[in-house]
Amino acid sequence: MDQRFQNLLATAQDKCDGNGLRLTQKRKQVLNILIEASSPLSAYEIKDLYAKQHNENIKPMTIYRALEFLVEANLVHKLNLNNKYIGCARAKCCEHHGYSQFLICVRCGNVEETNVDPVIYEHLVQQAQAYQCEIVMPHLEVACICVRCK
């Protein structure tokens, strides 16, 4: 396996250990698949890759459980725009995961994860206040066309 993947996994392990979360084997295997893919995968694409890599069938329920944990731990994000899951691009650099913004290419599916611009965040909060809403915002998804697809 690529050294970079090893580092990401090790960092993820540390993050979980430090927060009392259990990054079990199944969860780590699912995370590994997403990190290696480096582009979003559907739950059933993960299922198929798992079956190939481990030469062992795995049930959807198991995948969804692992994903639920990983999303909760901010190691993986669920993209609603295309209904896929992606390994966090910032697992290595950010101890405290803030609000993310995803530029999602509607043609090739490539994704760039960045921080939500503070100016944008402030404007969103203000607008929400006009409706007396409190922003929860796990993240922001922006549809775009990437440089390779133009």
Added chain:
Amino acid sequence: MDQRFQNLLATAQDKCDGNGLRLTQKRKQVLNILIEASSPLSAYEIKDLYAKQHNENIKPMTIYRALEFLVEANLVHKLNLNNKYIGCARAKCCEHHGYSQFLICVRCGNVEETNVDPVIYEHLVQQAQAYQCEIVMPHLEVACICVRCK
């Protein structure tokens, strides 16, 4: 039927006529259900309501086709956050439908549709440029907790 719904439907009809789009009976019936609901519905919730209102079973395919048309015509929006559809809150007031922003309550599902703040839009465009991405952005979805659910 409520007078306001009548007006919304009439406006929708005018918009379609003016753009060479055919707002057929089935499409209008689906739009009507969404307008009356005033909160997001899943495709199969629409199916059930249709069956009740018209005392007639309707196939999913038919619903999805109507929704595809209505979304294309900007009379209905698809919310990716909760995988539901909502009648456009601005069908009456806006001839040219710009970028929308939705404040979606993660507790009760209530939705507020507004315009995307120009400042936010400009920042998004600039950030996208850093990745040489071109923003497509049909809309922005922001998870929040509404005033009634706090």
Added chain:
DNA sequence: CACGCATTGTTACAGTATAACATAACACAA
């Protein structure tokens, strides 16, 4: 009317996600 095109009908199926209950692994205290 005849033709082309858009819409709708119909069947079958693919893809996504969760409920419910059983079993196994683990943490921790007696």
Added chain:
DNA sequence: TTGTGTTATGTTATACTGTAACAATGCGTG
């Protein structure tokens, strides 16, 4: 260590969401 409660995993079944493919119908235009 052994019991005990908790968390994780296994297993089966089922609900929910969405589309492919082809047939039939309607509609506007020459």
